[in-house]
Amino acid sequence: MTDLISSTPTGxxxxxxxxxxxxxxxxxxxxxxxxAFMAVPVLLVLSYVFFQRGRFGGxxxxxxxxxxxxxxxxxxxxxxxxxxxxxxxxxxxxxLIGYPVAYAIAMLPDRLRNIALVLVVIPFWTxxxxxxxxxxxxxxxxxxxxxxxxxxxxxxxxxxxxxxRGAVIVGLVxxxxxxxxxxxYASISRLDPELREAATNLGASRFTVFRxxxxxxxxxxxxxxxxxxxxxxxxxxxxxxxxxxGKFVMVGNVVRDQFLKARDWPFGATLALVLIVVLAVLFFVxxxxxxxxxxxxxx
Amino acid sequence: xxxxxxxxxPLALCxxxxxxxxxxxxxxxxxxxxxAFTMDGLSFRWYAKLAGNGDLLTALGNSxxxxxxxxxxxxxxxxxxxxxxxxxTRSSTLDAYAMAPAIMPDLxxxxxxxxxxSLISMTLGLFSVMLAHAVFGMAFVVAVVRARLVQADPALExxxxxxxxxxxxxxxxxxxxxxxxxxxAGALLTFTLSLDEFVIAFFTNxxxxxxxxxxxxxxxxxxxxxxxxxxATVLLLVSFTxxxxxxxxxxxxxxxxx
Numbered sequence: 001m002t003d004l005i006s007s008t009p010t011g012x013x014x015x016x017x018x019x020x021x022x023x024x025x026x027x028x029x030x031x032x033x034x035x036a037f038m039a040v041p042v043l044l045v046l047s048y049v050f051f052q053r054g055r056f057g058g059x060x061x062x063x064x065x066x067x068x069x070x071x072x073x074x075x076x077x078x079x080x081x082x083x084x085x086x087x088x089x090x091x092x093x094x095x096l097i098g099y100p101v102a103y104a105i106a107m108l109p110d111r112l113r114n115i116a117l118v119l120v121v122i123p124f125w126t127x128x129x130x131x132x133x134x135x136x137x138x139x140x141x142x143x144x145x146x147x148x149x150x151x152x153x154x155x156x157x158x159x160x161x162x163x164x165r166g167a168v169i170v171g172l173v174x175x176x177x178x179x180x181x182x183x184x185y186a187s188i189s190r191l192d193p194e195l196r197e198a199a200t201n202l203g204a205s206r207f208t209v210f211r212x213x214x215x216x217x218x219x220x221x222x223x224x225x226x227x228x229x230x231x232x233x234x235x236x237x238x239x240x241x242x243x244x245x246g247k248f249v250m251v252g253n254v255v256r257d258q259f260l261k262a263r264d265w266p267f268g269a270t271l272a273l274v275l276i277v278v279l280a281v282l283f284f285v286x287x288x289x290x291x292x293x294x295x296x297x298x299x
Numbered sequence: 300x301x302x303x304x305x306x307x308x309p310l311a312l313c314x315x316x317x318x319x320x321x322x323x324x325x326x327x328x329x330x331x332x333x334x335a336f337t338m339d340g341l342s343f344r345w346y347a348k349l350a351g352n353g354d355l356l357t358a359l360g361n362s363x364x365x366x367x368x369x370x371x372x373x374x375x376x377x378x379x380x381x382x383x384x385x386x387x388t389r390s391s392t393l394d395a396y397a398m399a400p401a402i403m404p405d406l407x408x409x410x411x412x413x414x415x416x417s418l419i420s421m422t423l424g425l426f427s428v429m430l431a432h433a434v435f436g437m438a439f440v441v442a443v444v445r446a447r448l449v450q451a452d453p454a455l456e457x458x459x460x461x462x463x464x465x466x467x468x469x470x471x472x473x474x475x476x477x478x479x480x481x482x483x484a485g486a487l488l489t490f491t492l493s494l495d496e497f498v499i500a501f502f503t504n505x506x507x508x509x510x511x512x513x514x515x516x517x518x519x520x521x522x523x524x525x526x527x528x529x530x531a532t533v534l535l536l537v538s539f540t541x542x543x544x545x546x547x548x549x550x551x552x553x554x555x556x557x
Contacts, residue, residue, distance in 0.1 A: 022466050023387040030380025030397060030437065033372075037434040038400045041411030044418060058417075097316070100309035107303055116310070118546050123317045125538045127495055129515045130531040134320035136523055137327060142336040144323050174320070177313075235406040238497070242519060252406055259410050259502070269414075272407050279404065 046276075048269035057263030067270035076254070080274065083250040086165065086240075087233035090172035094180040094229045095222065097173070102184035102221075103214075106191075117185070124178040132242050135171050136162060139243070163245030171239040172229075179228035187221025188214070220290045227286055235275055251275055321535060328528035336523070345529040355530070358514035365425055365500075365510060366493035369432035373489045376433070377440025378482055382474060384441070385448040386456070394445070401438035408435070409502035416503060423505040431503045432496055436489030443488065447481035487545055491538075 049067050052060045070076065105116045123131060138144050139161040146158040161167060191214060199209045215222075237252030246253075251271055258268030303310070328346070332339025349355065380397055384390075400408065412431050421427055455477070459469040475482075497512035504513060518527050 019387070023383060026379045026383030026387060027393075030376045030383070030441070031393070033376050033434065033437060034397060034400060037412065037415075037430060038403065038408065039396075041415035042403070042407060043411075045407075045411040045414040048414065097309070097313060100306060101313040104303055104306035104310040107306065114546075114550075118542065119314060120317070122539060122542050123321060125491065125495075125542050126321070127512065127515065127531070127534050127538070128497060129512055129519060130324070130534055131320070133515075133519045133523075133527060133531065134324050136519075137323055137336060137528070138320055140336065140523075142334070144336070147336075174316070177317070181313075231402075231404060235404045237406070238516075255406060255410065259413065265410075265414065268410060272410055275404065276407060 045265075045269045046273055048266045049273050051266050053264040053266050057265070059265055067267050070267060071270045071274060076271070079249055079254055080251060082248070083234055083252075084278070086168055086248065086250060087172070087230050090169050090176070090233045091180075091226050091230045093169065094173045094177050095226060098177060098180035098184050098225060099222075102181045102188055105181070105185050106189040117182075120178050120181050123174075128175065129238065129242075131175060132171055132239055135167065135174065135243055139167055139170075162243065163247055165244070165248055167243040168240050168248050171243040172233045172236065175236075175239065176229040176232055179232075180225040183221045183224040183228060184218065185221075187218040187224075191217050219293055223286050223289060227282055230282065231279055234278065324528050324531045325535065328525060328532040330525045330528070333525070345525040346533075348526050349529045349533070352526070355511070355514055358509045358511045361425055361508055362494050362511040365429045365432060366490045368426075368429040369436050369493045370486050370489045372430070372433035373436030373440050374482060374486050377437040377485060377489075378444055378478070380437070381441045381444035381448060381478075382470070385445055386453070397441045398438045400435040401442060403435075405435075405496075405498040409499045412499065413502045423503060425504070425508050425510075427503045427505075428500045428510065431499050432489075432493040435496075435499075436485075436493060439488045439492065440482070440485035443485040444478050444481045447478050451477045483548075484545070487541070491541060 048059055050063055050065075052062050052064050052066070054060045101120075105113055105120070108116055136143070140146075141158040141160070141162070143162070145161060146155070149155045150158070195213050195217075196209050199213055200206075204212070234250075235252045235255075237250065237256045240246075240248050240250045240253055251274070255268045255271050255275070258264045258271065262268075327336070327338070329341050329343070330338050330345065331342040384394055384397060408431070412427075416423060416427050451474075455473050456469055459473045460466075464472070495512060496510075497516060500510045500513055501516070504510065509517070515527070515530065518524075518530075
């Protein structure tokens with residue numbers, strides 16, 4: 001459909017020249033803006049990875065590989081690994097929560113389905129800092145969770161919930177869960193229920209039906225959801241700071257500090273480059289896998 | 300609902316997970332005491348204190364200014380670009396390029412812009428934040444308007460041209476009315492995203508003109524008080540209203556289309 005429409009001939013005969021001018025007038029300002037305020041800035045900062053930090057901050061344009069060797073020293077390697085683990089755990093948890101929820105929403109009757117979707121989206125449209133802050137109120141030593149547990153006699157002294165790795169992971173899941181549910185819902189609701197019926201009629205167990213049909217056909221949604229959660233989690237520096245109390249430093253925190261505190265822009269840029277490479281690999285894998293899924297069909 | 304079976308449980312738990320933190324904030328905002336964690340009678344005192352917080356109101360004004368400017372830039376450039384992409388090229392690379400700022404990690408865009416502004420010696424302030432917010436806003440406008448144009452019938456535009464209408468007239472009388480709902484949706488999206496955006500503003504702002512998220516960030520870091528709870532409740536109310544209003548709006552425009 002898309003191809004049919006966009007391949008409609010536009011500039012014909014006498015209008016050829018004016019159409020060319022229109023084309024320039026429509027495309028150049030927008031694309032120019034993206035170039036000036038995204039492409040050039042990102043390429044500029046990435047070029048810093050080969051240069052040195054100036055004595056008082058800033059960048060000295062003398063070539064060096066030092067930033068890379070520093071990025072992979074044990075200290076920063078540990079930060080990278082830790083970030084990957086935390087973002088990975090948040091993604092997995094979001095998938096475990098999100099899948100049954102997306103499935104349930106897809107099974108709802110039309111009216112309720114729309115309400116459920118709006119309910120899932122509303123928290124996402126509320127201020128990110130406010131949502132993160134809510135977890136401080138819940139998890140701190142005098143917070144709601146500890147108070148309730150004490151009242152019901154489950155614990156006597158408050159347990160440390162805030163400023164833990166778990167708090168960071170929960171904060172990330174909370175922040176990005178809607179980004180997991182929406183693509184999952186989109187791909188599950190598109191499944192033909194007759195496929196499931198057919199499999200059941202042919203004697204497949206409920207688990208087999210789920211594994212071979214529902215799960216397999218919703219894999220593109222699973223991949224998209226996982227990327228949508230993993231990508232912003234990996235570079236996040238607010239949640240580790242507010243809910244991790246600075247004890248759990250993620251790549252985003254280091255990049256922020258290199259830019260705004262240490263003023264070592266080349267090194268900050270190098271860590272950002274590592275971040276981008278990880279994300280680029282993910283997008284590449286996703287596009288390969290989803291292409292195979294869509295051309296190969298269910299096997 | 301009956302056919303859901305045991306799936307009702309995860310659905311209910313998820314809603315609890317999503318709304319419990321929000322509910323706690325709202326309840327705590329009416330606290331009569333000084334603690335953000337323990338209820339000590341009911342009162343509106345923190346709302347009163349909030350209303351008298353001049354710094355916060357200034358920050359809100361800054362945010363509204365930035366969001367308005369960014370929305371204007373994003374809508375004008377984004378709409379023309381979307382039309383250009385849909386009608387004058389077939390390049391999926393250009394499509395991807397135009398929408399790239401929407402998926403670019405905010406931290407990367409933020410440090411890139413900081414480096415760029417510093418290179419061209421631009422003074423950091425509300426204007427630099429506005430230009431930065433416009434770039435991702437534009438990507439969202441392009442995405443929404445482009446999707447709408449794909450559904451629209453290009454024969455209408457051709458007919459208008461064949462009947463001798465100049466390009467601009469065709470755009471104003473044919474194209475624009477078709478894509479108007481998408482343009483409005485894109486504008487709302489840009490405005491809300493800009494109001495809420497923290498990371499890029501944090502990097503590209505000057506020291507003297509905080510936007511609202513930046514003020515909230517420093518308040519939260521400074522400590523936890525019922526005043527933040529009250530602020531959070533107000534913001535929640537605003538975003539609830541906007542989300543529900545736009546959901547209704549989109550349902551109504553869909554209904555009009557049929």
